[in-house]
Amino acid sequence: MGLNELYARWLDTATRAGFAISLCAFLAYVGGLLPAYVPLEELPRYWALPVDRFIEMTGAPQGWAWLGELGYGDGLNLAAIALLGLVTPVCYVRLVPALIAQRDWLQAALAAAQLVVLLVAASGLAG
Amino acid sequence: MEIAAVPWWIWPIALFAVSFAIGIVAVHAGVGGGVLFVPIVGSLFPFHLDFVRGAGLMFALAGTLSAGPPLLRAGMASLRLVLPLALVGSIASFAGALVGFAVPTELLQTLLGVLIIGIALLIWRLRGADSANIEADALGELLRLEGEFRDPAAGVSIDWRTHRTLLGLAAFGAIGFVGGIFGLGAGFANVPALNLLMAAPLKVAVGSSGLLISVINSSAAWVYLHRGALLPLVVVPAILGVMLGSRIGARLLRVTPAPVIRRLVIVVMLLAGARALSRGLGIWV
Numbered sequence: 001m002g003l004n005e006l007y008a009r010w011l012d013t014a015t016r017a018g019f020a021i022s023l024c025a026f027l028a029y030v031g032g033l034l035p036a037y038v039p040l041e042e043l044p045r046y047w048a049l050p051v052d053r054f055i056e057m058t059g060a061p062q063g064w065a066w067l068g069e070l071g072y073g074d075g076l077n078l079a080a081i082a083l084l085g086l087v088t089p090v091c092y093v094r095l096v097p098a099l100i101a102q103r104d105w106l107q108a109a110l111a112a113a114q115l116v117v118l119l120v121a122a123s124g125l126a127g
Numbered sequence: 128m129e130i131a132a133v134p135w136w137i138w139p140i141a142l143f144a145v146s147f148a149i150g151i152v153a154v155h156a157g158v159g160g161g162v163l164f165v166p167i168v169g170s171l172f173p174f175h176l177d178f179v180r181g182a183g184l185m186f187a188l189a190g191t192l193s194a195g196p197p198l199l200r201a202g203m204a205s206l207r208l209v210l211p212l213a214l215v216g217s218i219a220s221f222a223g224a225l226v227g228f229a230v231p232t233e234l235l236q237t238l239l240g241v242l243i244i245g246i247a248l249l250i251w252r253l254r255g256a257d258s259a260n261i262e263a264d265a266l267g268e269l270l271r272l273e274g275e276f277r278d279p280a281a282g283v284s285i286d287w288r289t290h291r292t293l294l295g296l297a298a299f300g301a302i303g304f305v306g307g308i309f310g311l312g313a314g315f316a317n318v319p320a321l322n323l324l325m326a327a328p329l330k331v332a333v334g335s336s337g338l339l340i341s342v343i344n345s346s347a348a349w350v351y352l353h354r355g356a357l358l359p360l361v362v363v364p365a366i367l368g369v370m371l372g373s374r375i376g377a378r379l380l381r382v383t384p385a386p387v388i389r390r391l392v393i394v395v396m397l398l399a400g401a402r403a404l405s406r407g408l409g410i411w412v
Contacts, residue, residue, distance in 0.1 A: 007206050118345055121345070
């Protein structure tokens with residue numbers, strides 16, 4: 001299997017999973033199956049505010065704090081959004097050993113470096 | 128009807144519809160769609176620009192993630208081409224996203240508008256690069272930035288290679304930085320950088336631009352998430368709409384003639400540039 005096909009297969013699967021999870025989480029959120037951290041009918045009062053003011057008024061989570069709010073519809077949806085941010089790192093995790101197996105050292109080093117950049121960004125340590 | 132009187136559930140439905148339409152057009156223009164999404168939603172919807180920028184970035188990310196598999200399978204996106212450029216672009220985009228929360232937006236909007244319109248005019252004036260006559264440079268050869276692309280619309284097979292690789296890397300650093308600042312995928316600049324500067328065939332440039340955005344935006348997206356600038360009621364309908372729209376767009380791209388794509392790229396860039404300029408100058412905020 002070529003690298004393009006391998007990456008396409010992983011990207012396709014991860015993206016479809018992200019899509020399905022986002023859709024389910026969103027339906028649970030707007031359908032009222034889960035309580036909302038900021039009630040939906042109150043959101044229009046806050047969504048025109050700058051983000052800092054929004055957080056100040058609603059107490060909405062920042063950083064990784066949403067992990068503690070997964071019982072809320074909005075917290076669960078942030079988790080689904082974060083999963084989409086993990087699709088590319090997951091594909092690179094599969095790509096690096098495939099490049100190494102082909103002894104394509106330069107491209108493998110580039111892919112490994114990219115993976116480090118993505119993981120540092122996701123960690124929130126540098127932001 | 129007053130905006131305040133509109134029930135909350137109307138907005139996610141409207142966002143889904145707008146995002147679906149942009150998703151189809153965006154793939155054809157080689158952009159993630161953030162460059163269309165941010166000005167359109169920022170103008171017509173009641174959400175603060177902070178949330179629109181965050182949603183715009185996720186919108187571009189979701190659309191290009193969704194379009195990636197068909198583009199790769201059709202040979203229109205080259206992973207080998209994307210790997211080095213995305214690495215430089217994503218580091219710069221991450222830095223840009225951090226800077227974007229601290230720099231006056233009006234000045235940067237104005238500069239962005241001028242830049243986009245300038246690039247659109249450049250593409251309009253210049254012909255597409257002819258990849259068949261390109262000699263690869265040393266770095267391009269080392270990275271093996273080459274491939275074969277069969278264009279079913281034109282009925283030809285193109286053996287392509289890139290040149291000016293170092294300049295290309297520098298360009299993607301600058302593009303990633305600007306994209307990170309504004310919450311855009313910056314595909315509007317990827318295509319000319321790949322096609323005009325590095326001489327990748329236009330369709331390979333358009334396809335690879337989509338894949339580049341999916342990698343580059345993955346790093347900047349985390350900055351917006353950690354800052355609390357991703358509002359699920361805005362982000363999720365947008366990404367669901369664009370993921371469906373861009374899948375349809377990617378399939379249509381394979382059989383759409385290159386001149387049509389070129390004209391579409393120019394129109395999209397002129398519109399987006401004019402909008403960014405008008406906002407930067409305070410003419411139409």
